Amino acid sequence: MKNRPAIYLLALAFSIFNLTALTAQERNIPERILPVPETVSSELKAMIAAGSAPFWNDHPASAQEWKAWVNELASQVIKELPALREAMKVKVTQATIADVKVFIVTPDEIAPENANRVLLHFHGGGYVLNPGEAATSEAIMVAGHSRIKVISVDYRMPPDFPYPAAMDDALAVYRQLVTQNEPARIGVFGTSTGGGMALALIHRIKTEGLLLPGAVAAGTPWSDLTKTGDSYYSNDTVDNVLVRYEGWLGDAAKLYANGHDLKDPQLSPVYGDFSVFPPTILVSGTRDLFLSNTVRVHRKLRNANISSDLIVFEGMSHAQYLFDANMPEAKEFLTEVDGFFNRHLKK
Structure with a gap:
């Protein structure tokens, strides 16, 4: 071997490497320290340095435990809402549309270009979190920033109402909206579960033969309820919000699906048909x-x-652009969504 030309040894090394790469199913990543990036805002740096959400690995074991857990977390969110409504200069009222509970978020002043537009919002929370008023924070931020009317759907959730209750509520509200608003003037949006629901609603609208809305904004959508996709593994424990699929998140997926195939496009819309969207x-x-x-x-x-x-925001874990309305990344998010809807919704 020592008399072999260097180019031969190099070729042999590449051959062995390629053979290994073709047959190996996993990579062992060395333990490492991830620094707080210098390339993000000071507000986001603080979120990254704060570590993981304390409740990420909670596992409620019964319907009663799920409800108590959800209500405790919701109470913490609700405390922050009066200040957020005041800062964003909006009013929030409860209503029902097609027998579904909703919150109507109206800015003190609607922008002239949005006079005939409306946004339909679905909140995040793994199909289990943020019932009632706790569902409205993202809707408040978008309505206030864009000066546009937002209808936030307080859809039914498990353990009492598993799939397809949430999607039935989403469709019912949209069906009613299109009787009063031109579909091209309706935008649909949400983050996490809400982003997944926005995508799944489009699939459902097509199945029902209804006219499509003008545009969709899906923030970090839960588009696959199975543990499929590279970042479920590569960002495992790197994301300090969701942290791991094996925490409460995976439990919530099974609780909501209630025995249905998790790859059904109404549960995991990434598996649906996007040819018309x-x-x-x-x-x-x-x-x-x-x-x-x-x-x-x-x-x-x-x-x-x-x-x-x-x-894609630098250094950001799941949905952190919603954690502080004054954070530069949050303002960028709101500006991007506002500009997108303004370009694509009919005036």
Whole structure:
């Protein structure tokens, strides 16, 4: 071997490497320390340095435990809402549309270009979190920033109301909206579960033969309830919000699905048909457990020749652009969504 030309040894090394790469199913990643990136805002740096959400690995074992857990977390969110409503200059009222509970978020002043437009919002929370008023924070931020009316759907959730209750509520509200508003003037949006529901609603609308809305904004959508996609693994424990699929998140997927196939497009819309779809903007972060969920939807849309924007924030874990309305990344998110809807919704 020592008399072999160097080029021969190099070729042999590449051959062995390629053979290993073709047969190996896993890679062993060395333990490492991830620094707080210098390339993000000071507000986001603080979120990254704060570590994981304390409740990520909670596992409620009964319907009663799920309800108590959800209500405790919701009470913490609700405390922050009066200040947020005041800062964003909006009013929130409860109502029902098609027998579904909703919150109507109205800015003190509606922008002239949005006089005939309305946005339909679905909240995040793994299909189990943020009932009632706790569901409205993202709707408040978008309504206030864009000065547009937002209808936030307080859809039914498990353990009392598993799939398909949430999607039935989503469709019922949309069906009523299109009797009063031109579909091209309706935008649909949400983050996490809400982003997944926005995508799944489009699939459902097509099945029902209804006219499509003008545009969709899906923030870090839970588009695949199974543990499929690279970032479920590569960002495992890197994301300090969701942290791991094996925490409460995986339990919530099974609780909501209630025995249905998790790859049903109404549960995991990434598996649906994107050949006819409204223009869509997608948002994620480099540390987001759902980064692959977001990227895979973007590729499905692009491959179907659908107009789709993808925004990926540096260093950001799951949905952290909603954690502080004053954070530069939050303002960027709101500006991107506002601009997208303004370009694609009919005036």
